[in-house]
Amino acid sequence: MLNSRLLLLSTLALTATSVAHAELADVRKRGELRVVMSGEYPPFSQPAPDGSLTGFDADVAREIAKRLGVRARLIKAEFPSIIAGLQAGQFDLAVASQSKTPERERAVDFLSRPYYYDGLQLVVPASSSVRSLAGLGGKPVAVAQGTIFEKFLRDRKYSNVATYSGEQEIFLALGAGRAAGMVTTRTVGSVAIKNGQKLRLAGPVLQQDNPYITLGKNQPRLKAAVEKAMASMRADGTLKRLSLKYLGSDITVPAK
Amino acid sequence: MLSTLSTVFTPDALAALWRGAQITLALTLLSSVFGLILGLVAGLGRMSRLAPVRLLAGIYIETFRGTPLLVQLFFLFFALPQITGVSLPAFNTAVLGLSLFAGAYAAEIIRGSLNAVDRGQTEAARALGLKPWDILRLVLIPQAARTAVPALGNQFIGLLKDSSLASVITVSELLLTTRGLVSITYQPVPLYLAVALIYFLLSNVAARLFALLERRLNRPYRTSTA
Known part of the structure; x- marks a missing residue:
């Protein structure tokens, strides 16, 4: 009986529309953007000598937070936990080299353009x-x-x-x-x-x-702010510079 | 071989392992303390004369003993925020999950040890006019502690290793730190050996501390037989 109750609760949890989402205002109030990534996926995310995370995804995340005027807190999670955590509102944003699939689109929001190819x-x-x-x-x-x-x-x-x-x-x-x-x-x-x-x-x-940056559903203002940050990173060459730094070539534009 | 070791165990890597070990220790110590408190409350609850209290304690114990810790941690971290709107930081969630898990086992150990104290002790204490709370505090717990410590020690050393499951909810404890190091060095064998050694040393120290405590609690019994 106890097990069936737990099962019921977890079913509820999975079907419940996400409520705990941090919108842009919450992120600003907290002064911190919580960004999730694998942390074990060189050269995109990997541990730095001082215990923080480094790599293309890590620096893109830091740059987004900077342009939003908040601190970046990078969180490392196993791949299957990334979407679950976005839905649960444990993370604000995933810069985690995620590709688009119909299943994932039902669970989280994707930005309008891939951030690399x-x-x-x-x-x-x-x-x-x-x-x-x-x-x-x-x-x-x-x-x-x-x-x-x-x-x-x-x-x-x-x-x-x-x-x-x-x-x-x-x-x-x-x-x-x-x-x-x-x-x-x-x-x-x-x-x-x-x-x-x-x-x-x-x-x-x-x-x-072609991987995308993703976030929990129903956060239009946070999404718009991140889109704007990405657009400015493309315009001023920051994204290209990070790609050259970590990946050895510019893969932030579609291959011809 | 030696040159590989010096490239894998750089000062930075050692510092990272040390940070991971500190988090593992913090998780274990905090959830041992909270687990013990929870265990005492639930263990006594299960022996209560009030049926609802017994039922509540029983539900708690059976729930957390009857489901995998991994599932509990996932549930607390991913599902609870969606149901309640309250989202605890990962470390706090891990402490909460490990404490609830440890508490359920500790409750049964504590209940067993209290039951193992000779019934005559309670009757004698009651005849001397001690109140129920004093019987528990002065007569039952000191005697039960002696039999409970070896089992509780086992339980908490188990917790040290179970704390590695916190890695699935993004707590960078010892195991997750090691995985990160493996991902940059591509040297799994020396790193996993090192992490096994660290866990072994930590549990060994814990085992010795519990042995000391056990000897201390046995002292009154040794002098009486001598």
Whole structure:
């Protein structure tokens, strides 16, 4: 009986329209913008030596807060928790390299434009000779749970999808031979290789992947303020500068 | 190998591990204290003569003992703010969740230890004219503490390791800090070994403290048999 009560409560929680949302006025009053990101997703977000977060997503978040005239508080959360926390009002904004899917659009609001342009990429151990998904012949392909990489494989009906909680476990799995390949973005794969992972990009980009900044629903004023901050960062070259700094090239405009 | 170690365990990485360990310790200590208080209240509640109090204590204990801590933390962090509109910071939510969880187990340990005190003790105290509250405070709790400490010690050392679940609600304790370090160094083996060692040392220190406490509580019994 107790369990069924808990179940009922959690069902209520999931269907309840979000009430605890901080609108722009709350953020200003608090003097702090709470921005969530993975924190384990180099070069987009990763720990800095002093324990804070650094990377492209982290600096974009700081820049947005600066332009809103508030402090930035960066919070690190596992990927599946990011949307749940936005809905619960635990975070104001996610600068977390999230791509758009219909399911996510029902749960949170997306800004009008992507903040960078990337692509899905199959990555395999350096010793592997595989050039495409089909070439893997049903061996396990690792993806982070709840990501569009997982969705991509499921939509393709790939027969052997292995889900892990994050990219770091996947690198481990590839090293240990538990997976024959992984799907991530071209940028993340390239950086891991540059940092000494014995991996290789296999074949061309599988699908365009254009991540967005997201926030909880029904916050039109906060959304407008963030859109404005992003527009000014594009106009004055800040976004491009951050992309060059962390990603080695400008991926904030669509590839030609 | 040694050169790998010095590139993984830089002063910055060690400082990060130390910060994580402090948060883990703070989580454990705070929720042990609150858990003990909750456990005492719920344990006594379950022995109450008033049926509604017994029922309430029973519901609390069964709810938090019968569901996974992970689910409780998720619920408190993600669902509760949507139902109540109150949203606690992540650290406070973790302390709340761990305390409620620890309290449910501590309640049963405490109830068991109180029941284990010989019935004659209560009867003798009552015959001497002690009030119920004084019987509890002066007669039952001192004797029950002796039998409860080993089990409670077990429970709180378990809590030290359970506190790593707070990482799922964004508290940067020891485990989440380590995961972050793994993501920049790509060196999981030395880092996870180090984190295991830190947890081991912390629980070992805790075990020794509880052993000391146990010896202290046993002192009156040792002299009487000598």
